[in-house]
Amino acid sequence: MNDLGGAQAVTWxxxxxxxxxxxxxxxxxxxxxxxxxxxxxxxxxxFKCENFQRMGAFKFRGAYNALSRLTPEEGRKGVVAFxxxxxxxxxxxxxxxxxxxxxxxxxADAPEVKVAATKGYGAEVxxxxxxxxxxxxxxxxxxxxxxxxxxxxxxxxxxxxAGQGTAAKELLEETGPLDWLFVCCGGAGLxxxxxxxxxxxxxxxxxxxxxxxxxxxATRSFRTKTLQRVENPQTIADGARTQSxxxxxxxxxxxNVHDFLTVTxxxxxxxxxxxxxxxxxxxxxxxxxxxxxxxxxRLDTRGARVGVILSGGNVDLRMAxxxxx
Amino acid sequence: MNDLGGAQAVTWxxxxxxxxxxxxxxxxxxxxxxxxxxxxxxxxxxFKCENFQRMGAFKFRGAYNALSRLTPEEGRKGVVAFxxxxxxxxxxxxxxxxxxxxxxxxxADAPEVKVAATKGYGAEVxxxxxxxxxxxxxxxxxxxxxxxxxxxxxxxxxxxxAGQGTAAKELLEETGPLDWLFVCCGGAGLxxxxxxxxxxxxxxxxxxxxxxxxxxxATRSFRTKTLQRVENPQTIADGARTQSxxxxxxxxxxxNVHDFLTVTxxxxxxxxxxxxxxxxxxxxxxxxxxxxxxxxxRLDTRGARVGVILSGGNVDLRMAxxxxx
Numbered sequence: 042m043n044d045l046g047g048a049q050a051v052t053w054x055x056x057x058x059x060x061x062x063x064x065x066x067x068x069x070x071x072x073x074x075x076x077x078x079x080x081x082x083x084x085x086x087x088f089k090c091e092n093f094q095r096m097g098a099f100k101f102r103g104a105y106n107a108l109s110r111l112t113p114e115e116g117r118k119g120v121v122a123f124x125x126x127x128x129x130x131x132x133x134x135x136x137x138x139x140x141x142x143x144x145x146x147x148x149a150d151a152p153e154v155k156v157a158a159t160k161g162y163g164a165e166v167x168x169x170x171x172x173x174x175x176x177x178x179x180x181x182x183x184x185x186x187x188x189x190x191x192x193x194x195x196x197x198x199x200x201x202x203a204g205q206g207t208a209a210k211e212l213l214e215e216t217g218p219l220d221w222l223f224v225c226c227g228g229a230g231l232x233x234x235x236x237x238x239x240x241x242x243x244x245x246x247x248x249x250x251x252x253x254x255x256x257x258x259a260t261r262s263f264r265t266k267t268l269q270r271v272e273n274p275q276t277i278a279d280g281a282r283t284q285s286x287x288x289x290x291x292x293x294x295x296x297n298v299h300d301f302l303t304v305t306x307x308x309x310x311x312x313x314x315x316x317x318x319x320x321x322x323x324x325x326x327x328x329x330x331x332x333x334x335x336x337x338x339r340l341d342t343r344g345a346r347v348g349v350i351l352s353g354g355n356v357d358l359r360m361a362x363x364x365x366x
Numbered sequence: 367m368n369d370l371g372g373a374q375a376v377t378w379x380x381x382x383x384x385x386x387x388x389x390x391x392x393x394x395x396x397x398x399x400x401x402x403x404x405x406x407x408x409x410x411x412x413f414k415c416e417n418f419q420r421m422g423a424f425k426f427r428g429a430y431n432a433l434s435r436l437t438p439e440e441g442r443k444g445v446v447a448f449x450x451x452x453x454x455x456x457x458x459x460x461x462x463x464x465x466x467x468x469x470x471x472x473x474a475d476a477p478e479v480k481v482a483a484t485k486g487y488g489a490e491v492x493x494x495x496x497x498x499x500x501x502x503x504x505x506x507x508x509x510x511x512x513x514x515x516x517x518x519x520x521x522x523x524x525x526x527x528a529g530q531g532t533a534a535k536e537l538l539e540e541t542g543p544l545d546w547l548f549v550c551c552g553g554a555g556l557x558x559x560x561x562x563x564x565x566x567x568x569x570x571x572x573x574x575x576x577x578x579x580x581x582x583x584a585t586r587s588f589r590t591k592t593l594q595r596v597e598n599p600q601t602i603a604d605g606a607r608t609q610s611x612x613x614x615x616x617x618x619x620x621x622n623v624h625d626f627l628t629v630t631x632x633x634x635x636x637x638x639x640x641x642x643x644x645x646x647x648x649x650x651x652x653x654x655x656x657x658x659x660x661x662x663x664r665l666d667t668r669g670a671r672v673g674v675i676l677s678g679g680n681v682d683l684r685m686a687x688x689x690x691x
Contacts, residue, residue: 071396073418092646093398208423314683321417321648321679354646358639 049296050289051234053241055062055203056210059106063072063207065325066138067102068094070208072215074078075320080172082335083343085114089212092324092354096162098280099208099231099352100131100195107193108135116141119190123181125151126194127279127353135163144190196230196256197287206234212348213242220345223353226259226301226331227283235295235350240297246348247299251334253278255307258285258302263294277306277364280327302340304333310364316351317365325356326364372479375614376559378566380528381535384431388532390519391463392427393419395533397540400645407660408668414537417649417679418673421487423522424533424556424677425456425606427603432518432527434461441466444515448506450476451605452678453520458489469515471506479682521555522612531559537673538567545670549690550655550677551575551584551626552608558618560675562602565622576659578603578631583610585626588619602631602689605652627665629658635689641676642690650681 042265091099108120119142122132129145136143149168153308156166165314169180185192194201208231209222222351224232229250236248252260256274262285270285286294304312308325314325324332331349335342380405398413408628416424433445444467448458454470461468470484474493481491494505510517519526533556547564549557554575561573577585587610595610611619628635634651637658641649649657656674660667 293580317648318683321422323642323646323648358643358687358690362683362690365683365687 049237049293050199051202051206051237051293053237054198056206056234056238057264059102059200059203060210061208062106062109063102063204068106068205069211070094072212073322077319078315082338084207084345084347085250086214086335086347086349087212088320088332088349089208090322090324090353091208091350091352092328093192094353096127096130096134097133097353097355098328099205099288099350100127101134102207103198103201103204103230103234104128104131104193105135106137106153107198107200108132108139108141111141111191111201115191118188119144120183121146121185121188121190121192122195123177124195125155127355129164130154130162131161132193133159133162137163146184148177153356192351194303196228196283197289199289202230202234202289202293204234204236204242205231208350209235209238209348210242212350213239216346216348218346219241219246219348221340222246222248222348222350223251223331223334224248224350225281225327227281227291227327228251229259229286229294231350231352232298233290236297237293239348248297249334249340250294250298250301251330252301252303253281253330254303255306255310256282257303259294260303262286262291263298263301266295277309278327278330281330300340301332302337304330304337308333308337311362314365322349322351323354323356325353327351374562374618376531376562376618377526378562381531381559381563382526384427384525384528385435385532385535387431388427391430392532394536395419397537398645398647399420402644403640404648407663409660409670409672411672411674412537412541412675413645413657413661413676414533415525415647416675416677417647418655419678421452421455421459421581422678422680423452423456423653424530424675425452426459426525427532428521428526428529428549428555428559428655429453429518430454430460430463432523432525433464433466436466440445443513444469445518446471446506446510446513446515447518447520448502448668449481449520452493452680454480454484455487457518458484458487462488465499469509471502471509473502475680477682494609502511521553521608522614524614527614527618529556531561531563533675534560534563534673535567537675538564541671543568543671544571544673546665546667547571547573547673547675548576548659548673549573550603550606550657551577552606552652554584554611554615554619556675556677557623558615561622562618564673573622574659574665575619575626576630577626578606578634578655578656579628580631581607582628584619585628587611588623588626589618591620602634603655605650606655625665627659627662629655629662633658633662638686639690646676646678648679648681649676649677653677653679
């Protein structure tokens with residue numbers, strides 16, 4: 042798996058191609074700056090605002106890129122995805138836009154608001170019983186096989202990774218070369234795609250993956266160069282509760298990421314508070330990981346030009362209120 | 367006061383001149399759109415995001431424009447402003463940038479966070495005792511007279527009004543002609559400046575002032591063409607608790623505003639919820655007035671191109687949490 046010598050699953054050409062698929066469909070999200078953040082960190086920072094992306098997160102990029110590459114025949118048979126988070130809404134919206142039937146497998150105890158949002162984009166929602174010990178992935182694969190539908194995994198898929206990489210492509214096209222790029226890490230679809238794009242557009246850039254301390258499998262995998270897992274990670278960053286990196290993303294991470302760091306939930310809340318109060322941006326806990334990483338000061342970024350990906354903004358206001366209380 | 371035949375305090379030339387003063391200093395804030403908002407209202411809406419303005423609100427425009435026009439001698443003697451809200455921070459920041467000493471008169475029971483923010487911009491904070499029945503305006507005027515300093519009123523000042531009008535200028539330069547423009551109204555510095563700019567750049571545009579139902583003095587003044595007052599207005603829109611329109615803003619409003627409407631605090635919270643949850647924008651209650659005005663459906667904007675000014679985003683997250691609970 043740690044095949045650094047072999048071909049990588051995603052190259053710059055794939056990201057460039059994804060950008061053409063997404064042109065005029067995905068938002069070219071704004072890049073924001075903050076004098077206060079720069080003063081506090083000693084950096085010149087550029088925030089790529091994927092919280093303003095369609096359906097509220099970068100996930101739309103990968104899902105749309107993947108679905109847009111299905112053959113007409115595949116498209117007719119539809120797609121299946123398993124997710125209780127942003128990937129669900131991303132596949133649902135991409136399916137709606139492309140006229141491809143989408144079925145989303147969600148846990149039976151998923152928040153009603155997420156089920157409703159996914160249905161709102163026209164997807165079929167199939168509930169599975171987490172308590173009964175059903176394996177979500179196997180369950181979704183079974184449904185896909187039954188229907189002849191295509192399974193769209195949340196991160197470990199070349200078209201998904203290439204789509205996510207367009208976020209860094211847009212950022213760097215706007216800012217020019219950067220010294221650092223901080224990206225949150227769950228399954229590393231966003232991180233690995235952005236790392237490939239960033240190293241192409243800004244050779245010498247140091248790409249950093251940021252994980253919640255309660256789910257540091259990727260950090261440990263990166264350090265040991267052996268895939269590590271985490272069971273039931275405890276963190277408010279629900280988008281980064283992934284159990285491990287993927288077959289495709291792990292080699293991409295090893296080949297293209299400079300370093301990893303972890304932040305505590307307390308640091309995440311402080312980063313969210315800064316983004317909401319000072320920058321007026323609604324960013325979800327996972328979306329604030331990269332910001333928290335820079336604020337932590339664990340890597341010496343002083344005097345540097347730093348890119349920060351704000352990955353999403355889908356957060357329940359009542360939940361956020363509790364975090365800020 | 368209702369001198370429609372006479373010269374108006376602010377013309378397009380003043381706004382154009384203010385734009386030159388502000389170039390490279392004030393943010394050219396982004397204009398955002400929302401498919402969901404358009405679908406819900408039947409409009410094509412453009413949101414001018416002054417919550418992203420420096421110090422978090424449009425107030426910076428007017429304050430900086432006014433301070434930038436002082437003579438060197440006046441600048442040395444400094445400025446005095448009375449405000450417990452965004453105008454305080456706006457004058458403080460403008461003073462800091464221009465090297466003009468700023469003294470801000472604030473009530474002794476002002477929230478510590480606001481006092482700290484104002485001091486953070488280098489201003490001197492002078493507390494007055496609201497309970498002792500001191501008149502804030504007279505108190506501030508006394509201090510200004512004592513020092514030979516210039517009093518910078520929060521809205522009823524030609525340079526302040528002209529500065530605020532640059533928000534609508536930027537919006538319309540980006541969107542092209544619009545059918546409607548919804549603007550929140552406290553003392554109408556923003557509303558009257560924007561109305562002058564909008565009618566110049568988009569002849570035939572209908573500019574609407576939106577007030578909280580609990581402080582509807584401007585709406586009544588507009589309808590009766592006689593200046594009305596409100597005492598101790600009860601509303602969460604703290605920036606619109608102004609007691610009445612001004613000597614300069616009232617004639618500008620009568621000459622340039624098409625209509626007024628009021629919204630309840632409940633409608634304001636719903637508009638805030640939409641802006642935060644769906645558009646990922648942190649907007650303060652006053653800043654959501656115009657959005658609430660369109661959402662109310664009280665004016666038939668279906669099929670129209672509608673501009674909406676989001677005036678500011680300075681809100682305490684704990685207070686916001688209570689509103690959303």
